[in-house]
Amino acid sequence: MALTGVTRLGYVHAKVTDMADAKQHYCENLGLLPTTEEDGKLYLKGWDEWDHHSVLLEEGGVGVTKIGFKVNKVEDLDTIEKKAQAYGDVPTERMSAGENAEVSDGLRFRFGGHTIELYHDMTEVGVEVGVINPDSFPQEIKGIGAPILDHALLALDDVDGIERFFMEVLDFYPSERMVADHSEGAPVIATWLSAGNKTHDIAFLKGPDAKLHHFSFYLKDWGAVTAAADLLVHRDVPLDLVPTRHGITRGETTYFFDPSGNRNETFSGAYVMYPDRPCVTWTMDQLGKGLDYYRREVTDTFLTVFS
Template sequence: MAIQGVLRPGHAQIRVLNLEQGVHFYRDVLGLLETGRDDQGRVYFKAWDEQDHNSVVIREADRAGIDFFAFKVLDNDTLLHFERALNDYGLETSRMPAGEMLETGERVRFTLPTGHLIELYADKTWVGNDSAELNPAPWNANAEKGIAPIRMDHCLLYGPDTAAAKKILIEVLGFQLVERTLTPDREGEIALWLSCSNKAHDIAFVEHSEPGKLHHVAFQLESWEKVLRAADIMAMNDVPVDIGPTRHGITRGCTIYAWDPSGNRFETFMGGYQTYPDHKPITWTFEGLGEGGGLDYAHRKLHDTFLTVVT
C-alpha cells in the first residue's frame, strides 16, 4: 500500500519529573539513543532502527504526561494541504518554526477535542541507523543496548469527545478505524484504534472525563523473545510493571506495560496484524474487553490500573 498522506507517528514530547532520571531510563534502560539536547533543556532520543533524528523528546516539569504527539507527512505540499483542510474543517492551527525542535522542520499544530495537542511535519534530519547502506547486517551494536526497541510505534490517549477526534482523523487526515470497543450499553464507543498506515494502529483513544491525558507511548520490538528479554531488563532495573508479558485480543499484540520513573506508562510489544483500506473495523463489547480477552487474552480480565492510571 503506497502511503501518500500521513506516513507514520513521528515524535512524542513527554514530561518527566526529574530530567537525569528520565535520561537514564530512556537511554540506559529502554535503550533509546540520545541524539541531542537543546537550550530549552529538552533531551532527544531515537530508537536504534529509526532513520530520523528523533522520535522521543523529554523535558523536566512539575507534572508527568505528554505535551504533544506528532505525525510525519509525505512532503511540504502535503503539510500545506492538511493545514488548509484542518482550517476548512473549522480547526485552528498554528505553525511552529523550523529549528524550534532540533533537526526538525516546520510543524503544524492543532488541538483535538480530547484536549491533545497534535502536530504534523514533513522534514526531519535523516541520521540513519548506524548500519551500512550497502549490504547491511540485520542489526548492529545499538540493537543490544537496553530493551532496544526498533521504533516508537503509537500512543494511547485518554480524553473526552473521542467521537469528534475520530471524525477529524478519518475525514480530514485520512486515518482508518481498525478496532473499537463499545460502551457497556452498546450505544457508543469507549475506545478506538486508528491507523494511518497498514499497522493495526498508529494512535488510539479511550473516552475519559479529563482532557489531554496520556495512557502510554508504545515501542515496538521484533519478537516475543525480545518482549521476554524486556521483562528481564525491567526486573533487573526495578521498573514497575503494570501488565504482562501477555497478549492482547485487540490488535493481537504481545505486550508489557510498565512505568517510567515519573509515572508515565510505556509499552514494549511485538506483533499485531496488517490492515488495508478494504478491511472492516473489528468491534469488541465492553464485556469482551475483559472476559473476552480484549485487553489481556491470557488472563481474560480487566486490570484496574490500566483503566484508571493516566498522566
C-alpha cells in the first residue's frame, strides 16, 4: 500500500543576527554541510540527509520564519487542500516551485503567527556515504556531526486549535500531551505530534505566537549526546539543559543556544510510535519530571525564553 500524506519534517527556516557566527556554529559545532550560500541565506543538510537542505538560515533577526513538511506524492497536496478548505478558519494558499530554492510547488498555511509549508519534492544531493555498499558514517565529520534534523517545538497561544488542525487536516496524531490539570476538559499546554513512527515530528507549546522554542538534531545514542555536550562546553557554547532524559517521549537530550539565541537540541532514544498507541497525558504540575526526568526540575528558561 502506497504511503500518503505528510512523510516528515523537511526543513526549518530560521533567522540569525550574524551569518558568519551562525555558519561557524552550524557547520563547525553541529557539523552540518553547506549546500548553497547566496543572498544572505545559507542552506544546510546533515550528512545522512539526501535532500538539498533541512536547515535554512537567513540573516536579519532571530526565530523561525517558516517550517516545511514533505508529503509523499503531489496528489497529497490536493487532498490536504480540500480538507483544509472544509476545515475553514486557517488561511491557505498555493505556493509555486522556486519560491523556496530547490523546493517544489506546494501548500502554505498560517496559524498562530507561524507559516507552515507542504511540498512534494526537493532537489536531491545525496547522503555523504552514498547508497551503494555505504560505510556507516563519513570519515570526515566536523564537530558533533549531526546526521539529520529531527523535530521542532514552536510556541503559540492556541495549542488546542493547532493540535486539532494537524490531526484533522494533516493526519498527524498525538503521542503525548500536557494539560493544565486533572479536570475534565483542561486546556492543552503542549502537544507532541507524529506523522509516522517517531514520538514527534513537531510539537507545540503554549506561549507567545510566532515564536520558536527549539529545533532538534537526532544523534545515534546517549553516548553521542554526552559527547556532543562535552564538545559544546569545550567551545564555550551556552547550554540551556545539560544532558538528561526527558520523561516526555523518554528521549535523551541536551539544549543549547546558537550565537543568535535560537535554541538547538541534540536528541536520541525515545520510543517507537504507532497510531494505535495510547496518547500519554501529563499534567502541568509534573512538568519537571517530563522535562528533566532525573532532577525533576524546570529550568528557568524553558517556559520564558523563545526566539
